[in-house]
Amino acid sequence: MEKEIDLSLLDGVLEEYAPVRGSLITILQHTQEIYGYLPKEAIELISEKTGIAASEIMGVGTFYTQFRFEPVGKYLIMLCQGTACHVNSSELILQTIKDELGIDDGQTTEDGLFSLKCVACLGCCSLSPVMMINEDTYGSLTPDKTKRILKELREAAQ
Amino acid sequence: MRIVIGQGSCGIAAGAEKIRKALTEQSIGCDISITGCIGMCWLEPIVDIYDDDNALTRLVRVSENDAQAVAEYVETGDKSKVEKLIVTDEDSQFLSKQTRIALRNCGIINPELIEEYTEKGGYTALKKALGMTPEEVIEIIKTSGLAGRGGAGFPTWFKWNAARQSAGEEKYLICNADEGDPGAFMDRAVIESDPHNLIEGMLIGAYAIGAKHAVVYVRAEYPLAIKRLKNAIRQATENGVIGEDIFGSGFSCDFTIKAGAGAFVCGEETALIESLEGHRGMPRLKPPFPAQSGFWRKPSNINNVETFANVAWIINNGGEAFAAMGTEGSKGTKVFAVTGKVKRSGLVEIPMGKTLRDVIFDIGGGMKTDKPFKAVQMGGPSGGCIPASLIDTVIDYKALGATGAIMGSGGMVVMDESTCMVGMAKFFLDFTAKESCGKCIHCRIGTKRMLEMLERITKGEGREGDIELLEELCYSIKDGALCGLGQTAPNPVLTTIKYFRNEYEAHIKDKKCPAGECSDLIEYKIAADKCRGCTLCARNCPVGAIGGTVKQPHVIDTTKCIKCGKCYTVCKFGAVVKE
Ligand SMILES: Cc1cc2nc3c(=O)[nH]c(=O)nc-3n(C[C@H](O)[C@H](O)[C@H](O)COP(=O)(O)O)c2cc1C
Ligand code: FES
Numbered sequence: 001m002e003k004e005i006d007l008s009l010l011d012g013v014l015e016e017y018a019p020v021r022g023s024l025i026t027i028l029q030h031t032q033e034i035y036g037y038l039p040k041e042a043i044e045l046i047s048e049k050t051g052i053a054a055s056e057i058m059g060v061g062t063f064y065t066q067f068r069f070e071p072v073g074k075y076l077i078m079l080c081q082g083t084a085c086h087v088n089s090s091e092l093i094l095q096t097i098k099d100e101l102g103i104d105d106g107q108t109t110e111d112g113l114f115s116l117k118c119v120a121c122l123g124c125c126s127l128s129p130v131m132m133i134n135e136d137t138y139g140s141l142t143p144d145k146t147k148r149i150l151k152e153l154r155e156a157a158q
Numbered sequence: 159m160r161i162v163i164g165q166g167s168c169g170i171a172a173g174a175e176k177i178r179k180a181l182t183e184q185s186i187g188c189d190i191s192i193t194g195c196i197g198m199c200w201l202e203p204i205v206d207i208y209d210d211d212n213a214l215t216r217l218v219r220v221s222e223n224d225a226q227a228v229a230e231y232v233e234t235g236d237k238s239k240v241e242k243l244i245v246t247d248e249d250s251q252f253l254s255k256q257t258r259i260a261l262r263n264c265g266i267i268n269p270e271l272i273e274e275y276t277e278k279g280g281y282t283a284l285k286k287a288l289g290m291t292p293e294e295v296i297e298i299i300k301t302s303g304l305a306g307r308g309g310a311g312f313p314t315w316f317k318w319n320a321a322r323q324s325a326g327e328e329k330y331l332i333c334n335a336d337e338g339d340p341g342a343f344m345d346r347a348v349i350e351s352d353p354h355n356l357i358e359g360m361l362i363g364a365y366a367i368g369a370k371h372a373v374v375y376v377r378a379e380y381p382l383a384i385k386r387l388k389n390a391i392r393q394a395t396e397n398g399v400i401g402e403d404i405f406g407s408g409f410s411c412d413f414t415i416k417a418g419a420g421a422f423v424c425g426e427e428t429a430l431i432e433s434l435e436g437h438r439g440m441p442r443l444k445p446p447f448p449a450q451s452g453f454w455r456k457p458s459n460i461n462n463v464e465t466f467a468n469v470a471w472i473i474n475n476g477g478e479a480f481a482a483m484g485t486e487g488s489k490g491t492k493v494f495a496v497t498g499k500v501k502r503s504g505l506v507e508i509p510m511g512k513t514l515r516d517v518i519f520d521i522g523g524g525m526k527t528d529k530p531f532k533a534v535q536m537g538g539p540s541g542g543c544i545p546a547s548l549i550d551t552v553i554d555y556k557a558l559g560a561t562g563a564i565m566g567s568g569g570m571v572v573m574d575e576s577t578c579m580v581g582m583a584k585f586f587l588d589f590t591a592k593e594s595c596g597k598c599i600h601c602r603i604g605t606k607r608m609l610e611m612l613e614r615i616t617k618g619e620g621r622e623g624d625i626e627l628l629e630e631l632c633y634s635i636k637d638g639a640l641c642g643l644g645q646t647a648p649n650p651v652l653t654t655i656k657y658f659r660n661e662y663e664a665h666i667k668d669k670k671c672p673a674g675e676c677s678d679l680i681e682y683k684i685a686a687d688k689c690r691g692c693t694l695c696a697r698n699c700p701v702g703a704i705g706g707t708v709k710q711p712h713v714i715d716t717t718k719c720i721k722c723g724k725c726y727t728v729c730k731f732g733a734v735v736k737e
Contacts, residue, residue: 021435021436022434022435022436022454023436024436024437025416025417025419025433025436026416026417026436028419029378029417029419059438060436060437060438063421063438063439063595064418064419064420064421064439065419065420065421066378066419066420067419080340081340082340082341083339083340083341083497083498083535083538083569083571083585083586084340084341084497084498084571085341086585087497087498087499087571087572087573087577088498088499089727092722092723092724092727095722095724096724099700119379119420120338120340120589121339121340121341121342121343121379122167122379123167123337123343123346123379123380124167124168124171124199124343125341125342125343125495125497125503125571126168126199126200126202126343126495126497126503126504127168127171127172127199127202128497128498130171135381136171137167137170137171138171139168139171139172140172142727143698143724143727143728
């Protein structure tokens with residue numbers, strides 16, 4: 001069953017930013033922080049309050065890789081595929097995560113626990129290969145270390 | 159004594175926060191504070207202990223389990239407690255061989271306290287500048303020879319002067335902290351470690367061009383930088399450094415932060431402005447330049463973080479002191495993020511005029527693997543790969559440009575013989591094809607076609623004439639693309655063809671990958687004489703392609719093998735080989 005979207009959560013954001021020109025990206029960022037993604041209902045409300053056409057909002061939303069239009073899992077894995085990580089075998093880590101979780105880049109596990117997203121550089125290149133799960137960064141990854149981290153998170157969620 | 163823990167993003171990722179908690183729990187009777195990125199990222203987490211005479215003992219690769227030993231050392235002064243954690247003299251030279259201007263406070267002061275910045279002479283340059291005319295400030299910057307550190311190396315004074323001369327009351331000063339080059343983190347380190355230095359440089363710039371509004375555009379992947387910068391702006395506002403009538407000079411300037419949303423092209427200045435205005439980050443046609451018509455079509459000046467990070471120092475020390483460092487055409491210092499297969503990976507700031515060898519071998523310590531140095535990638539997706547034969551190239555805009563690479567913003571990714579150069583070109587084209595905004599055809603379609611060809615070549619489906627076709631495509635994209643992204647996207651391909659043509663030929667003609675990286679062109683085998691039959695590979699193989707009994711040499715069934723390379727990485731005896 002789809003969860004009901006509580007649009008009142010957006011009131012404060014819209015009150016603060018809707019009147020400020022050029023704030024669309026900021027509004028979308030706050031919206032995603034609240035819901036974890038950009039729900040259709042929220043986009044319609046933003047359009048109504050800012051006077052920006054919903055099509056334009058979608059145009060902006062789809063341009064930037066940060067924005068999502070589907071809910072993500074409890075743990076969002078952002079795996080770095082930047083240059084330093086590439087040179088230090090991040091491909092192997094990607095393969096390990098895919099094998100462990102059975103998902104591809106951009107997908108979420110069926111139990112809704114993990115989502116995987118490949119990104120370009122988290123700025124911790126000296127610790128490459130690197131991934132970020134929600135707020136935490138993990139560096140110097142090996143296939144074993146990656147498996148261990150995923151296992152710990154899975155256990156913590158139970 | 160006092161304890162200072164390195165808490166830049168790398169430090170935290172390596173576990174610095176856990177150590178801080180563990181040390182706090184030891185209830186040591188001394189002050190425990192934080193600092194930003196020390197730059198010795200490969201040794202994180204780092205704990206600095208200053209004694210009462212301010213002499214430093216630096217502990218590296220510290221873990222939570224060391225908390226008790228650290229506490230004992232602090233209480234007794236007995237160094238033997240932490241002997242094994244003390245940084246080696248050799249590693250210390252990584253810092254002592256540098257000349258730090260932009261990074262002068264990084265890893266020394268607490269980035270969350272304005273007082274620590276002012277104790278180091280912070281905001282005196284702003285005071286000094288406000289006592290001069292804007293023209294005098296621009297003149298000092300001109301004398302210094304400071305050029306843009308964002309990649310293009312355009313003279314900073316010229317841009318400031320153009321924005322100053324531009325008609326109009328409302329002007330904007332913008333800082334480009336989008337740091338899009340994947341593999342570079344100089345700007346992140348400056349913001350996380352010394353945010354007030356950025357603010358001071360920006361305020362001086364705003365005064366010089368006559369802007370009342372300063373804006374920082376920070377990339378979304380840098381949450382800690384955003385947090386520390388916000389905190390610094392609040393403190394500076396409370397201290398009257400930002401706001402109305404700064405230091406009673408009559409000059410006023412406000413400050414805003416905008417977070418990017420993940421688009422490489424937004425590092426390009428006109429795309430950045432589009433993004434600031436809330437649109438898709440598509441570049442504008444130039445002219446008009448931002449100095450005439452920028453943010454909200456008002457005169458605007460955009461500089462990179464590191465460019466601003468030099469400004470306060472230049473005002474305080476004079477343009478001549480800055481210009482005394484470097485070469486004829488490149489003045490001052492440059493910060494590099496040295497990463498990849500290098501032994502000491504971190505931030506290096508050195509005067510222009512040093513060589514790549516100085517950075518990679520003398521300071522960086524050479525390779526961390528036993529394989530020889532092959533190439534260094536500079537300038538990211540807009541740059542190129544410089545081969546080992548050119549290791550003595552001088553760090554200078556012109557000299558680096560002559561190799562086909564660029565100085566870039568400071569990313570230096572070091573590669574050894576295990577990196578495939580065709581694969582590297584493919585890696586960057588995959589990046590630019592994804593990041594192309596789609597506005598112009600040359601970039602949108604051209605990068606895609608190049609990527610397809612490179613994919614074909616790395617799969618062993620290359621054809622005679624592919625190299626020439628790639629080159630032709632490179633030149634037409636360079637000529638036809640609208641913005642810097644497309645114009646420079648061919649550089650990684652052109653430089654790898656120029657210096658590693660034989661590797662392309664091996665892929666195309668012999669269907670071989672000399673570096674052993676392209677999975678379609680290699681086969682994994684187990685050397686029977688080295689295999690001890692430990693079964694580790696068989697247990698790690700995701701498709702059950704490895705057979706054999708315990709203590710007997712194992713065999714890979716090449717018909718089942720998916721070439722994931724797991725056996726190769728897990729084998730402790732070097733028995734798995736690529737052919
Ligand atoms: C595709 C592209 C990406 C860029 N990315 C950045 C960036 O991440 N950071 C940056 O400072 N400049 C970047 N630039 C350069 C800017 O357009 C601009 O030249 C620079 O911010 C000017 O500042 P400077 O004169 O201080 O270097 C990029 C340019 C292009 C074409
Ligand atoms: S390249 Fe992976 S963190 Fe920078």
